Every structure is written in structure tokens, then in C-alpha cells.
Amino acid sequence: MATMAGSGYGTIENAALLVDLENKITWLGPDKAIPVEADPEQELDCHQRWITPGLIDCHTHLVYAGNRSDEFEQRLQGISYADIARRGGGIQSTVRSTREADFEMLLDATVQRASILVGEGVTRIEIKSGYGLDLDSERRMLQVARAVSGHLPVKVHTTFLGAHALPLEFSGDPDGYIEHICTSMLPALAADGLIDAVDGFCESIGFSTMEIERLFRRAQQLNLPVKLHAEQLSNQHGAELVARYKGLSADHLEYLDEPGIRAMAAAGTVATLLPGAFYYLNETRLPPIAGLREHAVPMAIATDHNPGTSPVLSLLTCMNMGCVLFGLRPDEALAGVTRHAAKALGVDHLCGTLQPGKLAELAIWNIDQPVDLVYSIGQNPCDSTIQKG
Numbered sequence: 001m002a003t004m005a006g007s008g009y010g011t012i013e014n015a016a017l018l019v020d021l022e023n024k025i026t027w028l029g030p031d032k033a034i035p036v037e038a039d040p041e042q043e044l045d046c047h048q049r050w051i052t053p054g055l056i057d058c059h060t061h062l063v064y065a066g067n068r069s070d071e072f073e074q075r076l077q078g079i080s081y082a083d084i085a086r087r088g089g090g091i092q093s094t095v096r097s098t099r100e101a102d103f104e105m106l107l108d109a110t111v112q113r114a115s116i117l118v119g120e121g122v123t124r125i126e127i128k129s130g131y132g133l134d135l136d137s138e139r140r141m142l143q144v145a146r147a148v149s150g151h152l153p154v155k156v157h158t159t160f161l162g163a164h165a166l167p168l169e170f171s172g173d174p175d176g177y178i179e180h181i182c183t184s185m186l187p188a189l190a191a192d193g194l195i196d197a198v199d200g201f202c203e204s205i206g207f208s209t210m211e212i213e214r215l216f217r218r219a220q221q222l223n224l225p226v227k228l229h230a231e232q233l234s235n236q237h238g239a240e241l242v243a244r245y246k247g248l249s250a251d252h253l254e255y256l257d258e259p260g261i262r263a264m265a266a267a268g269t270v271a272t273l274l275p276g277a278f279y280y281l282n283e284t285r286l287p288p289i290a291g292l293r294e295h296a297v298p299m300a301i302a303t304d305h306n307p308g309t310s311p312v313l314s315l316l317t318c319m320n321m322g323c324v325l326f327g328l329r330p331d332e333a334l335a336g337v338t339r340h341a342a343k344a345l346g347v348d349h350l351c352g353t354l355q356p357g358k359l360a361e362l363a364i365w366n367i368d369q370p371v372d373l374v375y376s377i378g379q380n381p382c383d384s385t386i387q388k389g
């Protein structure tokens with residue numbers, strides 16, 4: 001068992017784990033040391049497989065309609081992501097398709113995508129809105145995200161990403177759109193209980209730090225935690241901003257600088273690395289891994305699954321990319337999709353490591369050692385997951 005508690009993998013050989021009827025871990029250790037008074041109602045023999053915490057994909061845009069493979073082809077011909085966005089493609093293209101899609105179509109597509117992640121050991125997923133950009137469409141996206149856990153053994157955390165792009169109705173008026181988000185969309189969707197956290201796209205082709213700060217102030221009034229797409233394509237000092245609001249995470253971070261790292265370290269904000277987007281955009285600027293390590297900023301890894309910059313549906317592949325492209329150690333990659341991903345969702349007191357008192361959200365693997373999880377691409381060593389008992 002790799003408990004992922006403490007440093008390294010937290011390995012226990014020939015491990016056993018006791019779970020109560022509320023799906024809480026009550027004890028774990030070497031099987032020879034199982035307390036004599038334990039008299040389990042049900043036993044599951046994992047036959048020498050490895051057990052890890054269930055994997056957590058803490059940054060996804062799983063709900064959307066349409067297809068953007070044509071843009072992939074254009075990028076391969078040398079047109080940049082930012083240029084495609086300026087020509088009305090990019091996020092706007094997915095907004096058009098998503099607004100037209102009804103609840104059932106979106107739910108079908110989302111459950112299909114989520115089931116691929118779950119089949120690779122994922123037991124929790126964060127899902128963002130942000131392809132609706134009007135109240136009804138954003139609500140539908142969040143309702144779809146919430147409905148996923150009724151179809152699969154996975155827990156879903158919903159994030160409101162109304163500040164993803166400027167909808168055409170507000171063309172040339174970002175202030176008006178932020179105002180609309182703050183006075184209408186955000187409070188209404190929060191009142192519907194559809195928002196676990198608030199996110200934004202802080203970028204020259206997204207929203208400025210001043211605009212994002214207005215959003216964060218409103219989120220704070222509503223007691224909603226914040227996170228941010230920051231320093232992906234340029235350094236906008238978004239990481240410092242989200243750290244000032246004690247944000248859960250700053251995500252992407254290729255252009256993060258030293259003050260940003262220090263601010264995140266002081267605030268306890270997780271650095272969520274998204275190597276899938278780095279890979280698909282052929283980015284060459286690496287996130288400052290050495291600086292993040294030096295300042296002990298917890299690093300999570302997520303798929304950022306979306307139809308534009310990261311159409312990858314494999315968290316294991318992203319762990320491999322985190323190692324090969326970003327230079328993470330395999331144990332850091334596994335911590336990035338367990339302990340640190342749980343912290344990025346604000347649920348590290350509940351899951352992300354195997355420890356007494358935490359939930360028994362487990363992944364069971366056909367591997368010889370934990371490094372096998374990141375070693376190969378395209379093999380799926382997941383035997384099964386346990387979620388909700």
C-alpha cells in the first residue's frame with residue numbers, strides 16, 4: 001500500500017485496511033498487526049495488488065459540446081492558440097456548441113468522458129463551467145457536472161468559471177460582463193447550491209487582475225473559495241492575486257515568478273500543474289519546479305481536460321508528462337494526484353492519503369511498484385476503485 005501520508009509513497013508492505021460502515025478508514029497497517037477485536041463483516045482480498053488513495057483530477061473542463069480537432073490541425077500548421085481565439089475560434093467555438101446542447105446531450109458526453117478517468121483510478125473530479133457564459137447555460141453546465149456522480153462511482157466538485165472568456169453579447173465591455181457575473185450569475189448559481197469554488201482566466205486574452213479581483217471580492221462575500229488560471233501564456237501576477245485571497249490553487253503557472261511563488265507559499269495555495277496543455281500548445285517555458293520545491297509549495301497535477309488545449313483523458317499520462325516534461329519525481333507525481341490534489345480542492349482533511357479518519361477512497365492496481373503508474377503510457381493498470389463504500 002502507498003498511503004501517500006508523510007514523505008515518499010508511505011509504503012506499507014502486506015498491508016491491510018479496516019473501513020467502517022460510514023466508509024471511513026478506522027485502521028491500517030501490516031496485515032499481521034490487524035487488531036484482534038476487528039471482526040470485519042466483509043473482506044476484500046486484493047491478491048498482492050497495490051492500493052493507493054483514489055486519484056483526484058482537480059482541474060477539468062469536462063462538460064462541453066462540439067469538437068475542435070480542426071483547430072488542432074491549424075495549430076500544427078503554425079497558427080497560435082491566441083490567434084485562433086482572436087479569430088472567434090477557441091473558447092468561443094465551444095461556447096456556441098455548448099449553448100445549443102441540451103442537458104441530456106451534455107450529460108451523456110460528460111459521463112462518457114468521466115468514465116474514462118474513473119477507469120484509470122480516479123475517484124474525485126473537479127469540473128468547471130465556463131462554456132456557457134450566460135446564466136442559463138452556466139447553470140446547465142453546473143447541473144450536468146453535479147449529475148455525473150449519480151452515474152459513476154466518483155465525487156464531483158463544481159467550479160464556476162463564468163470569467164473564462166468574454167461572451168459576444170458583452171463584446172468590448174469586459175467591465176459590464178464582470179459586473180453581470182458579480183450581480184447576477186454568481187449570486188444566483190451560489191443560491192442554487194451549484195458552486196463549490198470560483199475560478200477565472202487571468203490572461204491577456206482572458207481577464208485582467210483588476211477584473212478578476214472584483215470577482216474574487218464577490219466570491220469572498222459569498223464565502224466561496226477561489227482559484228485561478230494564472231501565468232499560463234504570460235506573467236500577469238495572477239498567482240499573487242489568488243494568494244492574497246487565500247486561494248485553493250493557482251493553475252498552469254509556466255510564467256510564474258519568484259514573488260508569485262513566495263506569495264503562494266505564504267498563503268498555502270497549491271500549484272496545479274497542467275502538463276497536457278503545455279504539451280498540446282508546444283509550450284517551451286517550464287513552470288518553475290525548482291522554486292516551488294524550494295519554497296515547499298504543494299504541486300498538484302491535473303488533466304485540464306478541455307476540447308482546445310488539453311483533449312487528454314488520462315491522468316496517468318499527465319503524471320508521466322509531469323515527470324518527463326517537468327522533471328517531477330514519480331512520488332511527487334503521485335502526491336500531485338492524491339494528497340496535493342485533495343488540498344487543491346480543500347478536502348485534504350477527508351481524502352488524498354490513506355490514514356485513519358479519512359474516507360476509504362481507494363484505487364487498486366496491477367503494478368509491481370508505484371513508479372509503474374507513471375512509467376508506461378497507454379497501459380491501464382487499474383484493477384478497480386472503491387468510492388462511496
Ligand code: DI6
Nearest residue numbers: 090091201229277306308309
Ligand atoms: N486555459 C486553458 O488551457 C483552457 N481554458 C483556460 O482558461 C482552454 C479552454 C479552451 O481552449 O477551450
Ligand code: FE
Nearest residue numbers: 059061229304
Ligand atoms: Fe483550464
